[in-house]
Amino acid sequence: xxxxxSVSQFAFICLMGFAGGLVACGGSDDPDNNxxxxxxxxxxxxxxxxxxxxxxxxxxxxxxxxxxxxxxxGERFQTTADSEGNYSLNVVGQSDRNLVVTFRQSGWSSQHxxxxxxxxxxxxxxxxxxxxxxxxxxxxxxxxxxxxxxxxGLPEGFSGNGRTFNPVTETDAFPGxxxxxxxxxxxxxxxxxxxxxxxxxxxxxxLDDPATLRMRFPRDTWSAIRDIQPGNDQIExxxxxxxxxxxxxxRDGQGILVDQDDEIVAESELGNIQSEQFNGNLYAxxxxxxxSYWNVDWPIETHGSISGSIVTxxxxxxxGATLNVTGTTYAGASSPQTIGGDGSFCVDVMRSExxxxxIDGDGNSxxxxxxxxxxxxNGKIYNLGRVTMExxxxxxxxxxxxxxxxxxxxxxxxxxxxxCSVTVETVDExxxxxxxxxxxxxxxxLFGTYFEQCLEEYDFQQCxxxxxxxxxxxxxxxxxxxxxQISFYGYVEDVNPQAESSWRTAQRTNFGCPSETVTLxxxxxxxxxxxxxxxxxDEISWSPExxxxxxxxxxxxxxxxxxxxxxxxxIMSPVTxxxxxxxxxxxxxxxxxxxxxxxxxxxITVYANDASDTGIYEYYIGETVVE
Numbered sequence: 001x002x003x004x005x006s007v008s009q010f011a012f013i014c015l016m017g018f019a020g021g022l023v024a025c026g027g028s029d030d031p032d033n034n035x036x037x038x039x040x041x042x043x044x045x046x047x048x049x050x051x052x053x054x055x056x057x058x059x060x061x062x063x064x065x066x067x068x069x070x071x072x073x074g075e076r077f078q079t080t081a082d083s084e085g086n087y088s089l090n091v092v093g094q095s096d097r098n099l100v101v102t103f104r105q106s107g108w109s110s111q112h113x114x115x116x117x118x119x120x121x122x123x124x125x126x127x128x129x130x131x132x133x134x135x136x137x138x139x140x141x142x143x144x145x146x147x148x149x150x151x152x153g154l155p156e157g158f159s160g161n162g163r164t165f166n167p168v169t170e171t172d173a174f175p176g177x178x179x180x181x182x183x184x185x186x187x188x189x190x191x192x193x194x195x196x197x198x199x200x201x202x203x204x205x206x207l208d209d210p211a212t213l214r215m216r217f218p219r220d221t222w223s224a225i226r227d228i229q230p231g232n233d234q235i236e237x238x239x240x241x242x243x244x245x246x247x248x249x250x251r252d253g254q255g256i257l258v259d260q261d262d263e264i265v266a267e268s269e270l271g272n273i274q275s276e277q278f279n280g281n282l283y284a285x286x287x288x289x290x291x292s293y294w295n296v297d298w299p300i301e302t303h304g305s306i307s308g309s310i311v312t313x314x315x316x317x318x319x320g321a322t323l324n325v326t327g328t329t330y331a332g333a334s335s336p337q338t339i340g341g342d343g344s345f346c347v348d349v350m351r352s353e354x355x356x357x358x359i360d361g362d363g364n365s366x367x368x369x370x371x372x373x374x375x376x377x378n379g380k381i382y383n384l385g386r387v388t389m390e391x392x393x394x395x396x397x398x399x400x401x402x403x404x405x406x407x408x409x410x411x412x413x414x415x416x417x418x419x420c421s422v423t424v425e426t427v428d429e430x431x432x433x434x435x436x437x438x439x440x441x442x443x444x445x446l447f448g449t450y451f452e453q454c455l456e457e458y459d460f461q462q463c464x465x466x467x468x469x470x471x472x473x474x475x476x477x478x479x480x481x482x483x484x485q486i487s488f489y490g491y492v493e494d495v496n497p498q499a500e501s502s503w504r505t506a507q508r509t510n511f512g513c514p515s516e517t518v519t520l521x522x523x524x525x526x527x528x529x530x531x532x533x534x535x536x537x538d539e540i541s542w543s544p545e546x547x548x549x550x551x552x553x554x555x556x557x558x559x560x561x562x563x564x565x566x567x568x569x570x571i572m573s574p575v576t577x578x579x580x581x582x583x584x585x586x587x588x589x590x591x592x593x594x595x596x597x598x599x600x601x602x603x604i605t606v607y608a609n610d611a612s613d614t615g616i617y618e619y620y621i622g623e624t625v626v627e
Contacts, residue, residue: 036120039088042081042103044129045444045487053085054129057105063117064245065094071245093120100247103127109163109193112175112293114247128444130173132161132193138550138565139585142196146526147260147281147609147617148216149192151288153209157199160291164192168220168331169507175293178332180240181248183397184299185350187360188331189221189237190284191295210287213294214258217282219429219523219615221331223274225282226298226361227267228254234264235273239286242293249295255286260611261547261570274363279613302359304351305394306387308404309343310375317343318409321377325349328386328511329370330360339375346396354391372511374415374484375407381415381484417443417454417463420482420513426470426490428504429523429614433474437492437504437522440467443482454481475517482513490520499527504616523615531606531622538598541574546608546620551575556601563588571608602626 042057061077064070079089093099094117101113108129115125135142135151137159143150148164165173167188178186192215196204217225229236235257240249257265257273260281265273272278284296306325310318319341325334330350339345350360350369358365373384384407394400426437442465454463458481468476470490480486489507496502504522531542540551547570553562562577564584571584578594586592608620 036093040126042085042127055083057081059087060102062100098247114176132163135160150214153211160196162194166218175242186297189296194291206290213288214285223362240295255284281615304389305348305401307346307401324374352389352391382413417481423517426474437470439490441488502527526617528619533622533624538577546610548608550607552605554603560588562595
């Protein structure tokens with residue numbers, strides 16, 4: 001939720017992989033030269049393997065140089081990263097335009113970085129990708145197995161990948177900045193990446209007819225959910241998409257809140273949602289006509305701003321330095337801002353709330369907001385500390401910002417890797433400690449020169465990744481090196497003894513070395529159960545009576561006889577063989593004719609899903625043979 005306004009006169013930009021930060025690395029001596037080099041490192045975060053370089057990743061740079069709203073000839077540049085994840089290419093830049101860099105690799109969610117180019121200069125931009133998942137596409141519906149993402153009403157034959165993101169714990173994966181194209185700050189509830197292909201395998205960006213998108217909110221953002229149209233007994237939420245041409249978020253319609261059964265959530269539940277007392281899962285459901293990153297955001301017009309100047313230890317303006325501002329009391333980060341030749345800067349951020357005021361609509365009034373400031377200069381990272389925002393409204397445009405004065409880049413402010421001892425507590429969705437959780441943590445900004453320096457004094461494990469398993473009290477002690485931010489992850493299997501298998505996961509990021517215990521609430525995951533199927537004549541029933549998504553009947557020769565699935569509704573027990581329940585589609589027989597009669601030896605399979613009262617996704621599968 002931070003909007004930056006660059007006042008740069010000379011741009012030296014070099015992006016680093018910590019929280020979207022930058023490291024200055026020099027630029028062209030000729031300000032009229034539109035040729036610029038773009039280079040960097042592509043890495044991926046995948047489970048306990050931590051962050052590793054991704055070789056052969058595709059890198060595309062786009063810049064709308066003529067401002068016509070599209071990427072034409074001479075405005076798109078492409079290359080491929082080498083085996084160590086490094087890439088470099090020459091592009092033709094343009095001042096006062098957004099440079100949008102996209103990183104792609106099969107099996108990973110694409111990432112988009114946006115940097116405002118005030119004056120053409122060499123740029124090095126790093127990308128950090130996260131694993132995506134293959135969408136399960138059946139008929140006109142594609143979805144993730146855990147139910148967090150679903151697209152309905154697609155043409156048959158579509159396939160694709162997707163992933164939902166938690167804006168609180170995965171801030172650095174957010175495309176662009178937490179602001180829209182109207183200069184509003186954005187409070188994000190959930191964002192998702194959807195990449196689709198048609199039946200011929202061609203990438204699909206635009207649909208002929210709208211499809212219905214459904215994204216699950218993480219519990220971390222429930223307190224931010226607001227109803228933008230009160231009074232109609234449903235909760236509407238704004239939908240935004242990321243425009244990959246200009247690197248900005250744009251409003252595109254709205255959705256409504258639904259539960260795990262796709263039932264509309266009443267307005268009367270809003271208080272329970274914001275206090276996390278609502279039972280089950282919450283989803284945003286709305287129509288979309290194209291695929292990109294989609295986001296549920298609440299725009300905030302009123303905000304604060306900070307300004308000042310950055311100077312070197314000798315007092316000279318630190319022209320060519322870069323500034324990164326990140327919210328510590330809210331989920332939001334600025335796009336990198338280049339510091340001009342006079343050293344001045346200004347950044348729009350979330351302001352603190354006055355008594356009784358709730359500008360972010362999270363149900364908590366009078367909140368005090370804080371931001372952390374990082375400056376990079378000549379390859380070094382400086383911590384300028386945290387700033388508590390005032391309650392008065394201000395902006396860079398009105399030039400009434402909260403003045404931080406002159407900030408001197410003193411040697412003692414330079415970030416250095418330090419040993420950190422931290423206690424991590426793992427709890428379930430109810431707050432009960434969990435034993436046997438595998439916890440791993442690391443500071444992914446410790447790479448390159450910092451990593452090499454770290455290895456000179458410490459061993460590889462301390463510089464890279466620390467792991468441990470929680471004890472009977474749900475706690476684990478970790479000792480590691482930290483430069484800027486620590487990312488914590490935890491997962492556990494078979495935590496639910498009533499289920500055949502279960503999985504819980506959580507993640508969290510902290511600035512610096514935490515002085516207090518870090519709590520990982522493992523409230524994301526699933527439980528898997530067995531269904532008992534019975535057949536009486538043509539009646540097929542199952543227990544427990546979970547809402548099914550698929551019912552398949554095969555002959556003893558494994559040939560399909562009857563296959564029905566739910567694109568939108570659910571199949572409820574019991575079902576009469578050969579009779580389609582209302583709202584349910586038939587995939588076989590293809591022509592919709594009556595199937596062959598049930599016979600001894602036929603195999604029946606039922607797939608179902610539901611959600612527990614605490615929101616954990618529940619899978620059910622059952623098989624039986626007709627006697």
